[in-house]
Every structure is written in structure tokens, then in C-alpha cells.
Amino acid sequence: MIELRHLTKSYGKGTHITTALNELDLSVEKGEIFGVIGHSGAGKSTLIRCINLLERPTSGEVWVDGVNLTALNTKALQTERRKIGMIFQHFNLLSSATVYDNIAFPLRLIHTSKSSIEKKVNELLALVGLQDHSDKYPAQLSGGQKQRVGIARALASEPEVLLCDEATSALDPQTTDSILKLLLDINKRFNLTIVLITHEMHVIQSICDRVAVIHQGGIVEQGAVTDVFLKPKHVVTRDFIRGESDNSELFKQAMSGDYPLKSQVLKITYLGGKTYESILSKTVRETGVDFAILQGTISTIKDTPYGQLVVRFEGDPEDIVVTKDRLIQQGLEVEVMG
Amino acid sequence: MGGLDFSLIDWKEIATAILDTLKMLGASAIFTIILGLPLGIILYLASRSSSRRVNSVYVVLSFVVNILRSVPFIILIVAMIPITREIVGVSFGVLGTIPPLVVGAAPFFARLVETSLSEVDRGVIEAAEGMGASTQQIILRVLLPEARPGLFAAMTITIITLVSYTAMSGQVGGGGLGDLAIRYGYFRYEKEVMIIAVVLIVILVQFLQMAGDRLVRHFTRK
Numbered sequence: 342m343i344e345l346r347h348l349t350k351s352y353g354k355g356t357h358i359t360t361a362l363n364e365l366d367l368s369v370e371k372g373e374i375f376g377v378i379g380h381s382g383a384g385k386s387t388l389i390r391c392i393n394l395l396e397r398p399t400s401g402e403v404w405v406d407g408v409n410l411t412a413l414n415t416k417a418l419q420t421e422r423r424k425i426g427m428i429f430q431h432f433n434l435l436s437s438a439t440v441y442d443n444i445a446f447p448l449r450l451i452h453t454s455k456s457s458i459e460k461k462v463n464e465l466l467a468l469v470g471l472q473d474h475s476d477k478y479p480a481q482l483s484g485g486q487k488q489r490v491g492i493a494r495a496l497a498s499e500p501e502v503l504l505c506d507e508a509t510s511a512l513d514p515q516t517t518d519s520i521l522k523l524l525l526d527i528n529k530r531f532n533l534t535i536v537l538i539t540h541e542m543h544v545i546q547s548i549c550d551r552v553a554v555i556h557q558g559g560i561v562e563q564g565a566v567t568d569v570f571l572k573p574k575h576v577v578t579r580d581f582i583r584g585e586s587d588n589s590e591l592f593k594q595a596m597s598g599d600y601p602l603k604s605q606v607l608k609i610t611y612l613g614g615k616t617y618e619s620i621l622s623k624t625v626r627e628t629g630v631d632f633a634i635l636q637g638t639i640s641t642i643k644d645t646p647y648g649q650l651v652v653r654f655e656g657d658p659e660d661i662v663v664t665k666d667r668l669i670q671q672g673l674e675v676e677v678m679g
Numbered sequence: 680m681g682g683l684d685f686s687l688i689d690w691k692e693i694a695t696a697i698l699d700t701l702k703m704l705g706a707s708a709i710f711t712i713i714l715g716l717p718l719g720i721i722l723y724l725a726s727r728s729s730s731r732r733v734n735s736v737y738v739v740l741s742f743v744v745n746i747l748r749s750v751p752f753i754i755l756i757v758a759m760i761p762i763t764r765e766i767v768g769v770s771f772g773v774l775g776t777i778p779p780l781v782v783g784a785a786p787f788f789a790r791l792v793e794t795s796l797s798e799v800d801r802g803v804i805e806a807a808e809g810m811g812a813s814t815q816q817i818i819l820r821v822l823l824p825e826a827r828p829g830l831f832a833a834m835t836i837t838i839i840t841l842v843s844y845t846a847m848s849g850q851v852g853g854g855g856l857g858d859l860a861i862r863y864g865y866f867r868y869e870k871e872v873m874i875i876a877v878v879l880i881v882i883l884v885q886f887l888q889m890a891g892d893r894l895v896r897h898f899t900r901k
């Protein structure tokens with residue numbers, strides 16, 4: 342659906358060049374929710390703004406729905422842009438227009454008839470749950486409500502793609518969750534492709550199918566969220582995940598204790614239905630080793646439940662090896678930590 | 680020091696002066712807005728363009744606007760006499776004051792327009808661009824509505840400035856309240872007429888300011 346080819350964007354000239362994106366390649370499939378995560382200044386905003394050419398790349402191509410946007414003239418680009426909705430961190434609503442008129446804005450640009458506008462806007466107001474606020478001005482709304490107007494406005498022209506530039510960064514945690522739920526709902530209902538950028542792993546974990554980690558203008562790691570999240574390879578990715586569950590100090594303490602020689606620490610990862618099965622306890626009952634849980638998380642990635650435990654096994658070394666093999670046989674991932 | 684005697688005042692002359700002031704003000708305000716608003720929009724757009732050619736247009740326009748703004752109005756009236764005659768046929772009377780009033784006020788108004796437009800949130804403009812809005816649509820549907828309170832404030836300031844300009848237009852026999860006040864009060868030492876004329880000007884300015892403030896308040900949504 343979206344393909345970025347060798348995208349480079351630099352600002353400034355001469356000796357003051359900042360390269361925000363460096364020969365970046367990225368492809369997003371139709372209907373997926375694709376997350377881009379990165380630290381401040383990594384180039385996230387530049388990347389997403391290049392997709393609808395709010396920012397012109399210095400070199401490289403941007404393909405959306407089979408069209409090379411970078412090759413279009415102004416007029417053709419304006420037409421193509423209607424297929425790409427966008428929502429913003431600071432909402433960017435017209436302060437002089439009511440909720441209704443803000444949502445109607447993209448339709449009026451293409452001279453839609455009054456009656457179709459009314460029908461469409463009312464539909465969208467219902468979708469985002471703002472039926473009772475249609476005559477209010479943005480200044481009279483809460484942040485979450487403003488973002489709902491932003492979403493409704495972005496959907497008015499029935500786009501193929503929705504770009505979200507830090508769409509929840511200005512919202513509190515509860516509101517963030519409700520907006521993310523709404524995005525997920527829209528994605529499923531309209532098979533809408535969503536690209537979102539964020540610096541919060543939580544956002545990626547809640548709704549994204551795939552994720553790319555961007556660092557210094559390049560993608561350092563990408564893949565299914567479950568893979569990247571549970572087996573992060575790059576140090577930047579690890580940073581984000583550790584930031585999310587910051588108990589590494591606790592873990593160090595647990596690891597540095599004075600333990601019997603005959604012990605081994607393993608990291609066990611469950612995914613999907615296995616999360617709720619009693620695999621670990623059954624296995625140790627059979628092999629006769631003891632265990633202590635040093636650290637643990639049970640949570641979900643999008644709709645997939647997962648668990649990750651760091652466990653210290655105590656007992657006969659051979660029994661521990663058997664335990665490990667049995668766990669692997671039953672479909673768990675096991676990594677030796679020490 | 681004799682007291683004031685209002686019994687000898689020629690009220691008809693005052694009525695004529697009021698009418699002349701309103702005519703000058705109305706006509707010059709309309710043309711100032713008609714010329715100044717597009718000029719302000721052009722200044723705004725040219726200042727933000729990434730094209731070097733358009734940027735040089737901005738430099739030239741901006742220079743001309745600055746020159747016109749720095750010429751004292753009295754001198755502008757005199758300097759413009761031939762042009763005024765060319766445009767409206769006469770260089771005196773109510774009609775003859777309108778071209779210099781417009782040329783004096785339009786650049787000033789254009790600058791105020793440019794400033795109000797540049798206060799419109801960049802993000803809102805980008806959102807519209809992202810939705811495929813053309814430049815014309817952005818001007819008509821984003822910039823002007825979003826800047827509306829600022830534009831009404833700019834009009835108020837400009838029209839009040841025009842009131843004080845009309846007071847100077849007696850130089851070309853323009854008439855009006857300001858002319859009356861100067862002729863009677865300054866040249867003839869007949870304070871009564873001058874006082875009445877000045878009071879009327881003050882009332883006019885107060886009224887314009889109040890009306891302008893109301894419009895600004897009515898359209899402010901922040």
C-alpha cells in the first residue's frame with residue numbers, strides 16, 4: 342500500500358546540513374496498522390510527513406496505492422492526497438469552525454452536495470461518538486474529543502490510508518486508550534491502512550501489527566510486533582521495551598543473590614493460548630526440579646496474550662536440561678541467561 | 680477670555696462637514712480594504728514561498744509598502760496631486776482626497792493583514808494541505824476565516840487612522856469635520872465650532888472602536 346524507496350531528507354545547506362532521513366526503505370501492507378517508534382529527533386515526523394509529501398524528500402520515491410507521489414504535479418498530488426487522511430498531535434482543527442464544519446471541510450473542498458455532506462458528517466459524528474457536540478467549537482472540547490473530530494475529519498474523504506503523527510501524545514492515559522481503541526475499530530471496519538508514529542512502546546503494543554524502530558534517520562529493526570517486542574535485537578529497541586517495564590534494577594538484584602551452585606536462570610516466553618496453560622508447573626512436577634520466578638510479565642500485544650518469565654531452576658543439572666527441552670517441545674521459547 | 684457662545688453656530692455647515700467626513704471615510708475605507716486585503720495576502724504568501732523568484736517579489740513589494748508608509752500623509756497628498764487628477768478628474772474636494780487617503784492607508788492595512796495571517800496556526804494550514812486543498816482554498820477556507828478576528832481588528836485600526844487622515848485633508852479643500860475644526864479654531868479663533876467638531880470626531884472614533892471590538896469579540900473562538 343505504501344512504499345518508501347531510498348528516502349533521504351536533509352535540511353539546511355552547506356556545512357549546516359542535517360540529514361533527518363537517510364536512504365530509508367519501508368513498505369506497509371494494505372489493512373495493517375504499522376507503527377514507527379523512535380526517540381526524539383530520530384526522524385519520525387519527517388518520515389510520516391514525507392508519505393503525503395507535506396515534506397518533500399531530498400531524494401527517493403514515495404508510492405501510495407500504486408502511484409508515485411513524488412512524480413506528480415501539484416494538481417494531481419492534491420487529488421491523491423484525498424486518499425490519505427492525517428491526524429496530528431495538536432489536532433490542527435480550524436478554531437473558527439464548529440465540529441460539524443471541521444468534519445465537512447474536506448468534503449467542501451471537493452464541492453460535495455449539501456445533502457451528502459450532511460449524511461456523511463452525521464455518520465462520522467456517530468462513529469466517533471460526538472453526536473451531541475456538532476455545534477461546538479474546538480476550544481469548547483477536551484483533548485480526546487478534539488482528536489475524535491480530527492479522526493472524523495480525516496475519514497470524511499474515505500481515505501485508503503490514515504497517518505497518525507503522535508496522535509495520542511498530548512492525551513492522558515485513559516483518553517489515549519480510548520483513541521487507540523477507536524483507531525483499531527476503524528482499521529477493522531474499513532480495512533483502513535494505518536501508519537502511526539509514537540515514542541511510546543505502549544501504543545505500539547496496544548494496536549500495531551508490525552513495527553519499525555527508527556534511529557538517526559534509518560530503520561534499525563522491523564517486523565511483527567510480537568517478534569520485535571519479545572526478541573528485541575537492537576539496543577534502541579531494548580531501550581524502549583525496558584523503559585516500558587522498568588524493573589531491570591530489581592532483576593539485577595535477583596540475579597546477584599547467593600544461590601546454590603546447581604541452578605540455572607532461564608527466560609521463558611509464552612505466546613497466544615499457551616499463556617494460560619499450566620505448562621511450567623506440570624513440567625517441573627514431572628522432572629522434579631524446583632524453581633523461583635525472578636521476574637515476570639503477563640500481558641497482551643494487540644490481541645495476542647503473552648507471558649515472559651525469568652525463572653531460576655534448582656536441582657540436578659541433568660533434570661534442568663530435561664526441563665528445558667520439555668518446555669521447548671511444548672512450544673515455549675527458552676533462552677539461557679546464566 | 681470671553682465665555683463660549685454656541686448661539687451663532689451654523690449647524691448646517693456642521694451637518695455638511697459630518698456628511699463630508701462620512702463620505703471620505705466610507706469611500707476610502709472601502710477602497711483601502713479592496714486594495715489592501717489582496718496586497719496583504721500577496722505579502723503573506725510571497726514571504727512564505729520557497730521559490731527564490733517569489734521571494735524577490737516579496738522584497739520589492741515590501742520595500743514599496745515601507746516607503747509609502749513612511750511618507751507623511753500631508754506630503755503624500757501634495758505629491759499625489761497629478762495622479763489624483765488623473766484618477767478622479769479633480770485634485771480637491773471630497774473626491775480629490777480619496778486617492779491619497781487610499782494610497783496612504785492601503786499599505787498600512789496590508790501590513791496588518793500580513794501580520795494577522797501569519798498568526799494563523801501553521802499546523803491548521805498543513806492539515807488543509809494534507810487534505811488536498813489548493814492555495815486558493817487555503818486562502819478562502821483556512822487563512823481568512825481563521826484570521827477573522829485579527830482582520831477585523833486591523834480594519835478598525837485602519838479606519839480610525841483614516842479618520843485622522845481626513846482631518847488633514849482640508850489641505851486640498853476636502854472639507855469634513857477636521858477641516859472645520861482647523862479652519863475655525865486655528866485660523867479664526869472661533870473655539871465653539873472647533874470644540875463641536877472635535878467632540879464629533881471623538882464620538883466617531885469611539886463608535887468605530889466599539890463596533891470593531893464587538894466584531895472581533897463576536898468572531899473570537901479561542
Ligand SMILES: Nc1ncnc2c1ncn2[C@@H]1O[C@H](COP(=O)(O)OP(=O)(O)OP(=O)(O)O)[C@@H](O)[C@H]1O
Pocket residue numbers: 352353359360361379380381382383384385386387388540
Ligand atoms: N524544518 C526543519 N529544519 C531543519 N531541521 C529539521 C526540520 N525538521 C526536522 N529537522 C531535523 O530533522 C531531525 C528529525 O526530526 P523529526 O522532527 O523528524 O524528529 P522526530 O523523530 O519526530 O522527533 P520528536 O519525537 O521530537 O518529534 C532532527 O534532527 C531535526 O532537528
Ligand SMILES: [Mg+2]
Pocket residue numbers: 385386387507
Ligand atoms: Mg515529531
